[in-house]
Amino acid sequence: MPSKFKEALNSGKFVVTSEIGPPKGTNLEKMYHHIDLLKDKVDALNVTDHQSSVMRFPSIGGCLAIKERGGEPILQMTCRDRNRLALQAELLFAYTKEVRNVLCLTGDAVPVGDHKEAKGVFDLDSVQLLRAIRTLESGKDLGGNDLDGAVEFCAGAIVTPEANPIEPQLIKFEKKVEAGAEFFQTQAVYDLDKFARFMQFARQFPVKVLAGIVLLSSARMAKYMNENVPGIFVPQHLMDELANAPKGTALNKGIEIAGRMIAAIKKEGICDGVHIMAIGREEVVPDILQTAGIS
Amino acid sequence: MKSITRQKPFEEITEQLRGFSRIFIAGCGTCATLTRTGGVEEVTAMREKLESQGKFVTGSVVIPVACDDVTEALVGEHQGSILSAHAILVMACALGVHRVGNNAFNKPVIPALDTLFIGMDDGQGVFHEVCAQCGQCLLGEMAGVCPITACHKGLLNGPCGGTNNGKCEVDKEKDCAWTLIYSRLKEQGRLEMMRKYQPPKNYQVVPRPRTVRVF
Numbered sequence: 001m002p003s004k005f006k007e008a009l010n011s012g013k014f015v016v017t018s019e020i021g022p023p024k025g026t027n028l029e030k031m032y033h034h035i036d037l038l039k040d041k042v043d044a045l046n047v048t049d050h051q052s053s054v055m056r057f058p059s060i061g062g063c064l065a066i067k068e069r070g071g072e073p074i075l076q077m078t079c080r081d082r083n084r085l086a087l088q089a090e091l092l093f094a095y096t097k098e099v100r101n102v103l104c105l106t107g108d109a110v111p112v113g114d115h116k117e118a119k120g121v122f123d124l125d126s127v128q129l130l131r132a133i134r135t136l137e138s139g140k141d142l143g144g145n146d147l148d149g150a151v152e153f154c155a156g157a158i159v160t161p162e163a164n165p166i167e168p169q170l171i172k173f174e175k176k177v178e179a180g181a182e183f184f185q186t187q188a189v190y191d192l193d194k195f196a197r198f199m200q201f202a203r204q205f206p207v208k209v210l211a212g213i214v215l216l217s218s219a220r221m222a223k224y225m226n227e228n229v230p231g232i233f234v235p236q237h238l239m240d241e242l243a244n245a246p247k248g249t250a251l252n253k254g255i256e257i258a259g260r261m262i263a264a265i266k267k268e269g270i271c272d273g274v275h276i277m278a279i280g281r282e283e284v285v286p287d288i289l290q291t292a293g294i295s
Numbered sequence: 296m297k298s299i300t301r302q303k304p305f306e307e308i309t310e311q312l313r314g315f316s317r318i319f320i321a322g323c324g325t326c327a328t329l330t331r332t333g334g335v336e337e338v339t340a341m342r343e344k345l346e347s348q349g350k351f352v353t354g355s356v357v358i359p360v361a362c363d364d365v366t367e368a369l370v371g372e373h374q375g376s377i378l379s380a381h382a383i384l385v386m387a388c389a390l391g392v393h394r395v396g397n398n399a400f401n402k403p404v405i406p407a408l409d410t411l412f413i414g415m416d417d418g419q420g421v422f423h424e425v426c427a428q429c430g431q432c433l434l435g436e437m438a439g440v441c442p443i444t445a446c447h448k449g450l451l452n453g454p455c456g457g458t459n460n461g462k463c464e465v466d467k468e469k470d471c472a473w474t475l476i477y478s479r480l481k482e483q484g485r486l487e488m489m490r491k492y493q494p495p496k497n498y499q500v501v502p503r504p505r506t507v508r509v510f
Contacts, residue, residue: 105456106448106450106455109447109457109465112465120447123495125448125455126452126492127453127492128495144360155387158456163456164459164461164478165461165474168458168474168477169454170490171453171477171486172454174490175452187456230464231459
């Protein structure tokens with residue numbers, strides 16, 4: 001069975017993805033609820049892999065839940081917690097469970113998470129993981145041994161269009177394309193002019209780019225991201241807009257901003273779609289889509 | 296090469312010395328003297344501290360180069376003090392602990408220091424780790440900055456998304472290795488080196504425990 005997400009990417013339509021954060025624990029009700037809420041409203045749902053290095057229910061578990069409930073999952077795989085044997089094994093398993101999309105990430109550093117004394121693995125990096133997927137597709141493993149049954153994935157990666165300096169990011173972007181990335185989901189973008197300039201570069205390559213949209217829930221949250229999250233720059237006019245929203249309506253303002261940005265990206269054809277990250281506020285993703293005129 | 300050490304918390308040292316009332320102390324005149332963790336002053340201070348805790352220090356020595364193969368003979372010169380001790384407290388890096396541990400008296404050896412890394416000093420009392428002794432040197436392609444050591448994640452193909460204005464997501468004081476590599480390669484007109492795909496690293500160049508015969 002081919003990837004439905006890949007079909008969407010190749011259809012020329014404006015592609016929308018969002019993401020599910022698995023729980024810390026075995027109570028899956030909230031995750032199921034979010035999956036059911038979003039699975040028919042987006043083209044695919046990413047499942048985060050111990051996001052921010054915080055130990056959680058596994059990404060592959062979330063992907064299987066999405067499959068069971070009729071959605072299209074994107075398996076996020078970081079290189080932080082597994083060596084090359086474990087990464088390959090999980091890709092084999094994912095394939096047998098009809099998970100067909102993989103987003104390859106380096107992974108956040110261990111000390112930013114909640115198991116600060118753990119050993120970070122990083123046996124492979126994101127470029128090498130992309131190549132590992134293509135190697136497994138050729139019927140071989142990274143040791144050069146034959147596989148009894150290969151895999152086939154729609155493989156993607158991430159890019160930070162507002163990183164400073166930008167050139168090393170662009171070089172790595174090219175390396176990811178050469179390694180077989182078919183799609184990119186970006187770090188959050190807020191300055192569409194800057195993003196459009198990045199897209200002039202990205203358009204040279206035969207890949208689809210989905211702009212990262214992180215919901216701003218308050219001026220304080222935006223300020224926190226500006227100060228603490230590498231590669232995220234919320235411009236002052238958006239900070240002001242959130243700060244000036246009447247008390248209790250900052251979240252609504254954030255939904256409006258996200259919807260407005262998505263609508264502008266779509267209207268101006270800046271890139272191929274968007275990846276909406278609501279970070280714990282998955283409930284409002286349908287509202288964002290409605291504000292954007294997509295639903 | 297400098298072996299960078301840090302003294303263990305005194306509580307940990309006394310916990311490890313529990314049950315040993317007579318102690319012999321061995322320091323090192325090289326790296327541990329430089330890092331002020333096992334030189335003459337530190338050995339003297341340790342002696343006083345242990346004595347104030349009711350221990351009896353049977354003797355002490357600061358071995359010129361504790362990792363050297365003459366250490367065993369030097370330790371032998373203190374036979375009397377060592378034989379009358381219950382344990383030897385070693386204020387040297389782990390190499391020194393190993394050397395002293397090979398003593399002919401079969402005395403328990405307790406490390407007073409933690410060995411942190413092999414590093415270089417900047418002359419101002421700050422030590423930097425620059426080599427992880429990985430067995431496959433990449434410095435030629437990386438403009439002299441080791442991504443295995445200087446990048447928190449040891450990435451080989453460029454910066455991660457945690458790079459932040461030339462600093463690392465792990466610590467705003469730490470430089471992003473890949474920004475350094477990029478800047479230097481660019482200055483040298485060799486930026487094409489950064490575009491080269493680096494395959495997964497061979498972590499078994501010499502399988503652990505590593506032993507090499509050189510002659």
